[in-house]
């Protein structure tokens with residue numbers, strides 16, 4: 001199992017194209033497969049944010065992938081479904097709209113869904129994904145490498161979750177409440193992508209880590225950090241592992257990686273061959289997300305109400321930054337957020353909150369931060 005890490009220091013379309021082509025050659029990708037093929041391209045377009053904020057896969061990166069596909073005779077299809085805003089709004093803000101027009105990219109209607117199955121799942125066997133994927137021959141997953149308050153990182157594994165339509169994504173936080181359950185659900189979905197015959201049989205992951213996001217990602221609360229790396233692999237867990245190691249993250253804190261190894265969805269680390277350019281060094285010392293505490297107790301129905309405030313960090317809106325836009329209220333899967341009672345910040349019902357941190361992820365003003373769990377405050 002191979003991961004290829006190539007140095008790429010700028011968001012310039014031709015440079016990215018050249019680097020990605022070289023990386024795919026090292027992976028022995030068969031470019032002739034692109035000829036006459038319908039190719040789904042899945043970036044990370046979480047929300048309306050400028051490319052410089054590192055919230056989304058950079059538009060130059062997307063353009064480079066589109067051009068590789070078209071220059072080899074393929075038909076590119078953009079498959080993405082942002083959580084709160086419409087895809088049109090997000091494409092406009094991120095500059096994707098101009099690329100889609102110039103390069104004649106088809107844009108998938110992700111509200112038209114089909115069911116895919118994972119018969120060997122840990123827990124969840126059925127997922128709804130865009131029907132257009134059944135018409136595609138190849139899926140090119142192009143995530144942004146970012147930190148994530150709940151899952152520690154979001155990269156190739158988590159990016160596939162973005163194919164689930166809009167607000168239906170946040171409903172999965174109700175079905176898989178704890179951090180570990182949510183990670184297992186992401187792996188169930190990844191395994192469905194690997195095994196369901198209705199989906200593209202070739203999936204390749206090409207990660208934008210030229211500028212990654214560190215700190216309290218994956219939304220505007222995180223900070224851009226230059227890495228200068230493009231990472232490719234046929235295995236999502238392997239590429240997430242290689243980049244997390246490079247960033248200096250503790251792999252034990254990333255359940256999609258540790259459980260992915262345990263479930264045999266990826267070779268063990270000693271069997272992953274990491275091929276990297278000389279310019280790429282060993283540890284970029286990227287800042288990890290704040291520790292939100294163990295969310296395991298959320299799986300215990302009665303106790304969780306009593307103990308969660310003690311052990312798990314709360315999302316806390318800052319009156320200095322909040323503009324009362326209520327995007328947090330819109331995304332909250334359990335309706336724990338309501339109209340402001342003080343005229344400064346929305347009202348949060350922490351007994352209902354399931355600590356999914358979707359509100360923090362979506363807040364355009366970076367106004368929500370994690371409060372230290374009470375237990376940790378007492379310990380200090």
Ligand code: SF4
Pocket residue numbers: 317318321322323324325326327328329345346362363364365366367368
């Ligand atoms: S906390 Fe953020 S998302 Fe919520 S209302 Fe305030 S600015 Fe909007």
Ligand code: SF4
Pocket residue numbers: 315328331332333334335336337348352353354355356357358359360
């Ligand atoms: S308040 Fe925020 S963290 Fe709590 S459930 Fe709602 S979206 Fe999730």
